[in-house]
Amino acid sequence: SCITLIIAATKIMALSLIARRFRIASSFQIGPSRIFARSTCGKSIDRITKQTLTQRSFSNKISSMGSSIETNESIEKIKRTKVKQIFEGDEKILGEEVIVKGWVRTKRSQKSFTFLEINDGSNLKGLQAVIGEDISSFNETGKITTGCSVALRGVVKESPGKGQKYELSVSEVRLIGECPKDYPLQKKRHSQEFLRGIAHLRPRTNTIAAVSRVRSALAYSTHKFFQESGFQFIQTPIITGSDCEGAGEMFRVTTLPLNALPLNDRKGIDFQKDFFGKPAFLTVSGQLSAEAYACALGDVYTFGPTFRAENSQTTRHLAEFQMIEPEMAFADLFDAMENAEMFVKMVVSHVLENCADEMKFFCEFYNKELLNRLRELVSEPFARVKYEEAVDLLQNEIKKDPSKWAFPDVTFGSDLQTEHERWLAEKHFGKATFVFNYPREIKAFYMRDNSDRKTVAAMDLLVPGVGELIGGSQREERGDKLEEKIREFALNVEDYWWYMDLRKYGSVPHAGYGLGFERLVCYVTGIENIREAVAFPRYAKSAEF
Secondary structure (H helix, E strand, C coil): CHHHHHHHHHHHHHHHHHHHHCCCCCCCCECCECCEECCCCCCCCEECCCCCCCHHHHHHCCCCCCCCCCCCCCHHHCCCCCHHHHHHCCHHHCCCEEEEEEEEEEEEECCCEEEEEEECCCCCCCEEEEEECCCCCHHHHHHCCCCCEEEEEEEEEECCCCCCCEEEEEEEEEEEECCCCCCCCCCCCCCHHHHHCCCCCHHHCHHHHHHHHHHHHHHHHHHHHHHHCCCEECCCCCEECCCCCCCCCCCEECCCCCCCCCECCCCCECHHHCCCCCCEEECCCCHHHHHHHHHHHCEEEEEEEEECCCCCCCCCCCCEEEEEEEEEECCCHHHHHHHHHHHHHHHHHHHHHHCHHHHHHHHHHCCCCHHHHHHHHHHCCCEEEEHHHHHHHHHHHHHHCHHHCCCCCCCCCCCCCHHHHHHHHHHHCCCCEEEEEEEHHHCCCCECECCCCCEEEEEEEEECCCEEEEEEEEECCCHHHHHHHHHHCCCCHHHHHHHHHHHHCCCCCEEEEEEEHHHHHHHHHCCCCHHHCCCCCCECCECCC
């Protein structure tokens, strides 16, 4: 114990010398955690956590107690405080000296003051910075224009202006990156179509930045939900030799020379000479691979890129998108519906709790009813209706005035259109609604046949404002039935030999569903065009950036 105390005393003396050298207040802080000493015998005497004690640590950190650090190091290299941290701080932050780094949204100059609005991407709102002519670096403000990147040192003060809690009284300003006058994001409204043409800059706009933060929150809560529910996260292949949906709308992957394709004896393309020795494609779903792992690990989920070569220019389709696909062993269709309802409610609740400013923004500028709609979704149980009953409801409604419908012909076997889905969810049930037991002819080969031989154990989740959000089913676990359906859908049984093996060796009832992540982003934000729900959208005739 005595030796330990001597070592501790030596360390404390060394720390004191370093502190005096850099003129740091006696109560100092390194990184996010304090350095402290305890003299209790037999216990830890000192502890330094999360950040190594180095000379750089002292010169880079501004004391959280309000005392400034004198340093020769450039302001551009000092660790910054994010705007969101300032706005979320309580009154203790008043009087603190901080470094803020970001991009200039607006600039307003008066005789003896310059006002900047700084946004660093962490928050919807920008921070107002007040720069007086008495500071030594005031001349830097003459070079600052909209779009510039800057570093500002200053003290947080209560703002006298309306609609802003705090502002920064600047003592030092540094221009990091200049921005010429041809910067396309000047202070005016731009159409989303225009912004897609400058997708590398559009994250600096309020809409795309807010969408990105909500998207990040949805991704985080997705993993949180499944991890806390006992699911294992797996990464399924992007390159595949099988068509999960049987639709044939797949991107081909090949290394064969397109100007001199090798031919076989039948004058067809000789894929044996291709990289994989067989036709290969970008996957449309990770479901089949996820089923293999569900039949070993129990409950699994995938969350990754999928692709569809659908030549569509609608606001609901992308060629590249992210899919969330859970698979549950020893589960049926109703287990899948229950899990899907819990998942959607959890991720929406997370966004409402953690992205309040962004959601107010979307409600104000995109959909006045958005917050009410999402709060009702979280609080109300989802409705459930069989497909056959849903068709009857639609037929009775359409009879009243067929001219109001773009697709008035709805019969058993019809693939429900968006207008049908939205009427069911918005008008008839007035809430999120599961439609289940669809006709087997309009669903995929892997869905389990019901005993009536007319329908399969499939479901779609319809939500107000969007229509279909989730599609799922109980999988066909009976080997003989599955082989029949593969042949019925004109697919090659040999391509699915491993999928058939899952039914041969210890087959179990299992179910799952898929959710297009970008469609979820659209639903939660109220954004109508799915091309704004992804950073760099890929669709027909567009693969920029």
